[in-house]
Structure formats: C-alpha cells, structure tokens
Amino acid sequence: MNLRLIFCLLFLTHSLFGQEPSHKRIARHIEKLASDRMKGRGTGSPENAKAADYIASHFKKYGLKPLGTNGFYQSFTAKVRRVVVPDSLRSASNVIGFLDNEAPNTIVIGAHYDHLGEGRQGSSLEKEPEGKIHNGADDNASGVAGLLELAQYFAKNDVKEPYNVLFMAFGAEELGLQGSRYFLNNPTLPLDKLNFMVCMDMIGRYNPERGVGIGGYGTSDTWPAVFKDVTSSVKFFTDRAGNGGSDNAAFYAKQIPVLFFHTGGHPDYHKPTDDTEKIDVVAEEAILKLEIVLLEKAMQQPKMTFTPVQ
Ligand SMILES: [Zn+2]
Numbered sequence: 001m002n003l004r005l006i007f008c009l010l011f012l013t014h015s016l017f018g019q020e021p022s023h024k025r026i027a028r029h030i031e032k033l034a035s036d037r038m039k040g041r042g043t044g045s046p047e048n049a050k051a052a053d054y055i056a057s058h059f060k061k062y063g064l065k066p067l068g069t070n071g072f073y074q075s076f077t078a079k080v081r082r083v084v085v086p087d088s089l090r091s092a093s094n095v096i097g098f099l100d101n102e103a104p105n106t107i108v109i110g111a112h113y114d115h116l117g118e119g120r121q122g123s124s125l126e127k128e129p130e131g132k133i134h135n136g137a138d139d140n141a142s143g144v145a146g147l148l149e150l151a152q153y154f155a156k157n158d159v160k161e162p163y164n165v166l167f168m169a170f171g172a173e174e175l176g177l178q179g180s181r182y183f184l185n186n187p188t189l190p191l192d193k194l195n196f197m198v199c200m201d202m203i204g205r206y207n208p209e210r211g212v213g214i215g216g217y218g219t220s221d222t223w224p225a226v227f228k229d230v231t232s233s234v235k236f237f238t239d240r241a242g243n244g245g246s247d248n249a250a251f252y253a254k255q256i257p258v259l260f261f262h263t264g265g266h267p268d269y270h271k272p273t274d275d276t277e278k279i280d281v282v283a284e285e286a287i288l289k290l291e292i293v294l295l296e297k298a299m300q301q302p303k304m305t306f307t308p309v310q
Helices: 002-015 023-033 034-042 046-061 137-158 178-185 223-227 248-253 281-298
Strands: 072-078 089-099 106-112 162-172 194-200 212-215 237-241 258-262
Touching: 002 178, 023 034, 023 046, 023 137, 034 046, 034 162, 046 089, 046 137, 046 162, 072 178, 089 137, 106 137, 106 178, 106 248, 106 281, 137 162, 137 194, 137 281, 162 178, 178 248, 194 248, 223 281, 248 258, 258 281
Parallel strands: 106 162, 106 194, 194 258, 212 237
Antiparallel strands: 072 089, 089 162, 212 258
C-alpha cells in the first residue's frame, strides 16, 4: 500500500468514525460534572450554574444554535416544595442548543443536569443528608454525558438529517420536572413542530442481567417499525409506558411521543454514594450507539402520531 493511500484511509476513518460516542469522553464529562467540586449540582447553587456553563460551552463548540431566551440559557424560578427551607425559590436554567437541518420538524433529545446538591432540597434517601455532597454520577451526569455525545455526533457527522434536533439539558428535574415543564409552557419553538422526545436519565449503571430499559414504546404506533431488526451489544427491553421516570413524562403530557432510556435502580440512588467510579462507561458508549441507530431509523419515518398508553 502506498503512503498516499494510507493517509487517505486514515482521513476517511477519522471523518466517518471520529465523532462516534467514546467511553473516554463520556468518562471525562461524568468526572467533571459529578466531582466533589460540583457539590452535587443542587438547584440554585453556583455549582449548578457551572454545570450549565459546561454544557453550553460544549453546545457552542459543536456549532449548535442557541435556542434559549438568553443565548443557550432559558432561566426560570424553581420552587422547593418537599422540604421547608428559607430559600425555597431558586434560580434555575434549561440549556438549549439547536441543530438546524432546515427541516420542517424537530426531534428533542434531553437529559436533566441538576441533582440534590448537599441534601437540602428534599428527595434524598440518605438518613441525615444535610451537608453531604450528592454527586449524582448516574443521576444524571451519565445522561448529560450522553446528551453531549449525541449532540457532538449529530452536529459533526456531515449528514443533514431529515429533522432538526433540539438538545436540551433540563434544570430542576429533581424538584419535580420543573425545567421541562417550564420549557413546554414557554417553548422557544412551536410545539406542533416537535416529532418526538428522547430522554436519558441514569444510563451509567448497566446491569447485564436486567439490560437497558427503553420506555415509551407504546406512545406512537411508529416505534415498532423503528425497533424492528435492531440489535446491540448491550441487552435491552422495551416498555410501553412513557409517562413516568423523568422529563419525558412532561412531553408525554403534551401528547408528544417519547422514548426513555434507563439502566435501572441501585442502592446508591439518591444517596451521596452515587459516584463516578461506579459508572460503566463502556456500556454507556454501547447504549449511545444503540440510541443513534434508533434515532437514525426514527428520522427516516414520517412525523409520528401520539398514542396514549393505557
Ligand atoms: Zn434523574
């Protein structure tokens, strides 16, 4: 093989596969977001705002168009309701980036980036949570890492998909889906142009016995055609319901078809021990590759019709 051919092949390989999800980048994102320095990304904290900045800076790097109300940010006031605290009103933001493929309709890929901070906003399962950093590596630094990897992939793959893609990192999910609900009540693009929404919340603790759960299979009659003949190196199963678990429930309530990716519960859920070293980033990479296959197949289909799940 001559040298020119080798260079040519190297270039091709790089441009075709260079932007595929990578477990090394996934690990870097999770280490950053779930480190003790981020103090659990509690709503209203400076560290929560730092996490939002981290996401926005990556959206910018990938060349996404800001689609918040202040650049990439859509700010709102979140309310702590589950515990009584003097600072129950807290500033929060969604981070919103748009991949404009000049298509008539748009798909949404979302993940929440907030977590429980230092245990002073309710819903911790620790006995005495106050003052303990709830790192939230699985919940939901894993989902944010997935969001960033998918944003990079679709922005850099040199393919103009038949739909636009709205990438959303939601704030204040842990306070009751407040970020996704705020967006849906104050949308920055017309909701009737949304085709479907894909949510990732806790995709870092793959259990080969259980497999990856994919909820929302019953929310459109189109999903069976999308899943047909799809295989993956990770085990997965579908579940018809789309109205529980995370921000997908807010989209479901607006009659938008959804998919919800989740690797299942574990003893560290909503405890200070939900830490980075317990994340299976290699499995997460495989889950994201499965998502890409499903998303690319779904984007070959006409705009979906919503089906309520009984
Ligand atoms: Zn979560």
